[in-house]
Amino acid sequence: MKRGTGFLILGIFVVTAFFAAFVPVSVTAGPIKLSYANFPPAPTFPCVQMERWKKEVEKRTNGKVVVNTYPGGTLLGAKNMMDGVIAGQADIGNLCMAYQPGRFIVTNATSLPLGIPNARKGSLVLWDLWEKYQPEAFAKVKVLAMFATAPTNIMSKVPVRTLEDLKGLDLRASGGAAQILAAWGANPVGMPMPATVEALQKGVVKGLFSSLEVMKDFKFAETCKYVTMTDTVIYPFAVVMNMDSWNKLPQDVQKVMDDLRVEQSEWTGTYMDNHVKAAMEWAKTEQNVEVITLSAAEKAKWDAKLVPLIEKWAADAKSKGFPADAIVDDIKVLIKK
Numbered sequence: 001m002k003r004g005t006g007f008l009i010l011g012i013f014v015v016t017a018f019f020a021a022f023v024p025v026s027v028t029a030g031p032i033k034l035s036y037a038n039f040p041p042a043p044t045f046p047c048v049q050m051e052r053w054k055k056e057v058e059k060r061t062n063g064k065v066v067v068n069t070y071p072g073g074t075l076l077g078a079k080n081m082m083d084g085v086i087a088g089q090a091d092i093g094n095l096c097m098a099y100q101p102g103r104f105i106v107t108n109a110t111s112l113p114l115g116i117p118n119a120r121k122g123s124l125v126l127w128d129l130w131e132k133y134q135p136e137a138f139a140k141v142k143v144l145a146m147f148a149t150a151p152t153n154i155m156s157k158v159p160v161r162t163l164e165d166l167k168g169l170d171l172r173a174s175g176g177a178a179q180i181l182a183a184w185g186a187n188p189v190g191m192p193m194p195a196t197v198e199a200l201q202k203g204v205v206k207g208l209f210s211s212l213e214v215m216k217d218f219k220f221a222e223t224c225k226y227v228t229m230t231d232t233v234i235y236p237f238a239v240v241m242n243m244d245s246w247n248k249l250p251q252d253v254q255k256v257m258d259d260l261r262v263e264q265s266e267w268t269g270t271y272m273d274n275h276v277k278a279a280m281e282w283a284k285t286e287q288n289v290e291v292i293t294l295s296a297a298e299k300a301k302w303d304a305k306l307v308p309l310i311e312k313w314a315a316d317a318k319s320k321g322f323p324a325d326a327i328v329d330d331i332k333v334l335i336k337k
């Protein structure tokens with residue numbers, strides 16, 4: 001009798017251990033639910049790419065994964081995105097690296113004035129740079145995508161035609177873009193994009209320095225009637241996942257997400273480039289926005305002011321132990337790739 005009970009218990013143990021080890025989580029527990037946090041409002045490009053990723057993942061995993069999206073800072077905000085994802089407050093999060101300038105030294109180098117011409121190229125350069133250097137800043141998360149905005153331009157309530165017009169002008173920008181404004185003599189005011197709406201309304205800033213799709217997506221064209229074309233630097237973004245959440249995923253789901261990484265990065269860059277064109281058409285025709293193009297002589301003056309920024313960044317990065325010259329050279333080579 002005693003021996004029979006012993007075999008029964010052993011048998012139950014073996015069968016349970018087998019199922020625990022070999023049956024995928026999703027079969028026993030229904031669809032895998034993942035939360036995805038984003039900081040700006042739903043119609044803006046970081047959220048458009050989020051919805052596209054959600055759709056693709058749900059489709060390619062045949063419904064095995066359900067992604068619940070949280071736009072507008074409802075789960076995590078612009079500045080606590082990375083730490084919130086590391087802590088597991090969201091499974092996935094989308095962050096703008098410029099909002100924490102000292103944290104993402106290698107990838108933020110794509111915000112140096114090195115001539116990245118558009119968002120698609122910027123996204124691919126950023127991806128390759130991240131992949132080559134695998135920076136420590138991302139060691140605690142799984143990177144699911146990296147993408148860039150289109151180059152930045154000045155949107156303002158007053159016309160900016162010369163460096164003189166820019167002197168002391170309060171313009172909103174973050175990270176590398178803020179340093180560019182400072183080099184031109186403007187007064188950069190740092191804040192995440194969603195805070196800019198109120199800052200413009202209240203007159204805390206007279207404009208902003210960003211990619212131009214925001215003219216439509218945030219309706220900045222209603223207040224900023226001038227755009228000065230500088231086509232300067234891009235802003236880099238990352239989509240990151242909590243490491244435990246990643247490790248818990250079955251291998252076939254991990255493969256779907258891995259296979260989507262470069263595609264998603266490129267898709268977002270292309271979407272951004274097209275959306276900038278559409279937004280500016282709308283701004284010019286419906287909102288009477290004037291687009292100011294600098295003369296070649298004036299542009300040369302602006303460009304000359306930016307040269308020391310690269311050296312300054314390199315000196316600072318080297319002092320922190322980063323191979324700064326190699327990073328800058330790599331970005332230049334990748335732009336031509």
Ligand code: DTR
Pocket residue numbers: 040044045046096149173174192193194209210211214235
């Ligand atoms: N240019 C950066 C990032 C940025 C560009 N477009 C959007 C839209 C929504 C959020 C952030 C951004 C910036 O100025 O913050």
